[in-house]
Amino acid sequence: MEKRLKNQRLRQSLFTSKRRRLKLKSLRAMKNSTQSVLEGDTYQSKIGIEEDLDLEDIDLTPVSFPKDGSEIIFDLETTGLARTSDIIQIAAASGDEEFSIYMTPTTEISIGASEATGLTYVGGVLKHRGQAVSCVTPQEGLSQFLNFIKKFSKPILVGHNIQSFDLPVLINQLSRYKLYTDFQKTVFGFIDTLKVAKRTWKRPEVENYKQETLVRTFLDLKYDAHNALADVQSLQRLYKKMMANCLLSSDLFTLNYYACKQSLDPLVKDKVISSQTMKKLLQCSLSLPKLRSIHKRDTFNGIRNVFVEQCEGTKVPRISKSKAVIDKLITYLNT
Structure with a gap:
C-alpha cells in the first residue's frame, strides 16, 4: 500500500500530470461558465421578487430524429x-x-x-x-x-x-x-x-x-x-x-431555422461571420438575439466559451475556436 501511494504521489508530481490537472480544471471552469450564460438567472436572492431578471434558458441541443417519426x-x-x-x-x-x-x-x-x-x-x-x-x-x-x-x-x-x-x-x-x-x-x-x-x-x-x-x-x-x-x-x-x-x-x-437565418443574414452580408460559421450557428439554433443574450450575461467570456466548448463525445468545438472569428463577433455585439 505504501509503495502504491509513493508511486501515485510520484505520478502526481510529474509536469505532465500537473498540466493535465490544470487543463481539466480549466475545462470544468469553462463548462460552468458556459452553463451560467446559457441558463441565465436560475437561482439567486430575490428571484421571485425582481421583475427584470434574465430567466431565458438557451438550449443549444441540435434537433434529433424521433424514434416514432x-x-x-x-x-x-x-x-x-x-x-x-x-x-x-x-x-x-x-x-x-x-x-x-x-x-x-x-x-x-x-x-x-x-x-x-x-x-x-x-x-x-x-x-x-x-x-x-x-x-x-x-x-x-x-x-x-x-x-x-x-x-x-x-x-x-x-x-x-x-x-x-x-x-x-x-x-x-x-x-x-x-x-x-x-x-x-x-x-x-x-x-x-x-x-x-x-x-x-x-x-x-x-x-x-x-x-x-x-x-x-x-x-x-x-x-x-x-x-x-x-x-x-x-x-x-x-x-x-x-x-x-x-x-x-x-x-x-425545424421551422426555427428560418427565423434564426433571417437574424444572421445581415452578419454574413456585413462579413462579421462567414457562411460556414452561420451554418454551425443554425445547427445550434443560435440566432442573433440569443448571441446578444449570451454576450450580455458575460461580456468577457460568454461568446468565447459557447463557441469553443467541445461537442459532446468529440474534440470538435461547437462553433469555432478561432480568436479572429470570436473577436470580430464580440466587436459587432459591442456596437
Whole structure:
C-alpha cells in the first residue's frame, strides 16, 4: 500500500500530470461558465421578487430524429419562382398513402412555370396539358394537406430543394390563410434531399443534382417531372433506395431555422461571420438575439466559451475556436 501511494504521489508530481490537472480544471471552469450564460438567472436572492431578471434558458441541443417519426415526401408546383408565388398543386406520400390536390391561383401563372408544369389558368379554369382539372380554393387545399400529415406520428416532411424554395413558399401561403400556427404545431421537422445528395454523391458521379437527373442516374427511370405527384412518387423511390441510410442528424431541421437565418443574414452580408460559421450557428439554433443574450450575461467570456466548448463525445468545438472569428463577433455585439 505504501509503495502504491509513493508511486501515485510520484505520478502526481510529474509536469505532465500537473498540466493535465490544470487543463481539466480549466475545462470544468469553462463548462460552468458556459452553463451560467446559457441558463441565465436560475437561482439567486430575490428571484421571485425582481421583475427584470434574465430567466431565458438557451438550449443549444441540435434537433434529433424521433424514434416514432413518420417521413412524408412532398412537393409543390407554383405560379412562379418567387417565394410569394401561389401554390397550384401540392402532393405528398408516406408509405402507400398518397395525397394530391390542385388549387386555383390568385395570380397569373408565369410562362416559365406554365411550360415546366403544363398548367394554365384561363377563364377561371385550371388545365393540365389542355385538360381541365378539378381544383379547390387555396385555403381548402392547404387545410386538406394539413389533415393528411396530421394522420402520421411526428411528421417529418422530406423534399428536394425544400429548404430554399418549397418551404418558404408554403410558409408564406399558410400564413396568408391563417394556417401557419396549426402547421407549426403539427410538423416535427424537415429533410432536404438536395443537401443529402450533394453530400452523398460527388461529381463526376452525377451530372447535376436535379431530382430528375438523380432519378434517371440511380433508378434508370423517366417520369413526368414537374407534376407534383409524379415528383413525389419518384423521390419516394429514390429516398427509400438511395438516401434513407445516408442521413446525418444535421440533415434534420425545424421551422426555427428560418427565423434564426433571417437574424444572421445581415452578419454574413456585413462579413462579421462567414457562411460556414452561420451554418454551425443554425445547427445550434443560435440566432442573433440569443448571441446578444449570451454576450450580455458575460461580456468577457460568454461568446468565447459557447463557441469553443467541445461537442459532446468529440474534440470538435461547437462553433469555432478561432480568436479572429470570436473577436470580430464580440466587436459587432459591442456596437
